[in-house]
Amino acid sequence: MAENTGDIVLPPTKRFRKIPIYVVEEHNDALQFIYSAIGGKKLPLEGTTLLHLDAHPDMLIDRKLKGTEARAGRNLLPLLQIENWIVPAAAAGHIAYVVWLRPPWAKQFRDGTRAFHVGDQPTTGLLRVDSTEPYYLSDALYSSHLINKRKLTFTVAELSDMSTSKQTIQELAETINISQPYVLDIDLDFFSTGNPFLLQYENIGLYDLLEPIFELKLPESDDEKEMEKAVELRERQLEELEKLFLYLEEHGNLEKYEGEKTELFDKVSRLSDVVIAEAEKLGEPPDWWLVFAAGCTRDQGGLPHHTSSEEQIRNMITSGLKPLLQRLPPPVLITVARSTEDGYCPPHQVELIQSLVLQTLSEVYDTDEPALHYLRVNTY
Incomplete structure (x- = not known):
């Protein structure tokens, strides 16, 4: 169970009138809106929870990223990629709790809760973790000795694509134990997942x-x-x-x-x-x-690959996503990643998935009109 333990985090001093929704193409672009909310005192400087629905954990670190770069505020943003944007924000203290809700076909981590540290490897200054999970060993990201370290609590749980009972949804809501303030982060490839590398010289x-x-x-x-x-x-x-x-x-x-x-x-x-x-x-x-x-x-x-049927997509949203969100407190803000230009969300399905997800969010929460950031040129 993910618990907000440790120092007490003061609530933000301001609130959005309605919950904003930011839709990006590349998932790491979502972080700029989290940082903006921190700067605008809509989120606390430290200790935020990230509820992350995705077919991929996105919990890696660029092997050449230094801890000082991770703690450099918005100067960090251009250095990130889609697979490594969360842990650097944790190294800066902004995110302290991550809950990864995965579809059944994504198995990069075992389910459950673990806590580890992220910090600087003393001799190189490179950002590393003291987690011994194969996910981190495979990228040579483990170090037993860290300085400037921060604790990161990480929970993994499955949100099934099958018809889910009210009891199962309630048990999941209790297991992940989401409390405010938190960011709801949804990658559309959660609902249908492509592995673009399978097409390369197939x-x-x-x-x-x-x-x-x-x-x-x-x-x-x-x-x-x-x-x-x-x-x-x-x-x-x-x-x-x-x-x-x-x-x-x-x-x-x-x-x-x-x-x-x-x-x-x-x-x-x-x-x-x-x-x-x-x-x-x-x-x-x-x-x-x-x-x-x-x-x-x-x-x-390798990466997960599962092209869902339209019926399966609709069922995941109506029987999985919506009833779960109805059992959680409202988030401070919502980020949505399309992940289709790189092939992780099948291009022929992305518009359907996006429309269904945005419709569901508007039914559950009092939201602003979605800001379709992916239609604009990204600038930092």
Whole structure:
């Protein structure tokens, strides 16, 4: 159960007349509206809860992001991507509690509540966590020693796509234990989820070919030294892969690569031959950086993929989302991410999902007209 423990957070000094709704395309753009609400004293400076409905946790950290950058206010915003915008805000203290409601097909974390810290790795200043979850080990984000650290409480629970009883919804509401002030954050790919990397050179099954190259070898125990060693090896693996694919992006092949010819080099070399042959058939040069990005999602089973039927989408909203929201206190503000240009919410379904979600929000809450931020050029 997620509980707001620790220091007492004073309520914001001001309130919105009606609950604002901000609709963005890329999910990390939602954070600017949370920061604006903090600046306008609609949200407290510290301790806010984020109720996050999404097919993806978005709880990573850019491996090169420094703690000082995470605590730099709005200067942080241009440094973020869709998968790593929440934890940096937690490092600044603005978000203290995250509840990730996932659809049944998203299993990146086990259900339940855990608390961990986010802070600076002392020798590098890079932002890291002391969580030993595979989600963080796979990106070499674990560090047992942190400074300037903040506690983050993280709850994961499933909101089913099947017809859900009132008792089940009530139990879920009690489990996640949402209290004010909080932000309601909805990614439309929660209701129907695409994995755009599956379409990349699908004739050769590229996504599956990447698995043995990017696979994570988990430590055999949770001993601190074993964890640190595993992270060090993973960091080396990711750095070598990044170097190899950067070379491919610049030179098109590895024939004159002057780096060490490791086992990893051999694997990438064999893969590059297959990709180049397929790209020639398609009459297009390979996008090696996109191949690298796909590989970075391939460990731990890969990204979720589930295209819902229209009936399933409607049922998730009417039998899942709406009755749950009716059992929770109203949020301070609402952010909605479309996530369709990058292929995570199927483009042919996004308008239907958006209209149904916005209609539901207007029925449950006293809301302003949605601000369709995705129709404007993003500026910070």
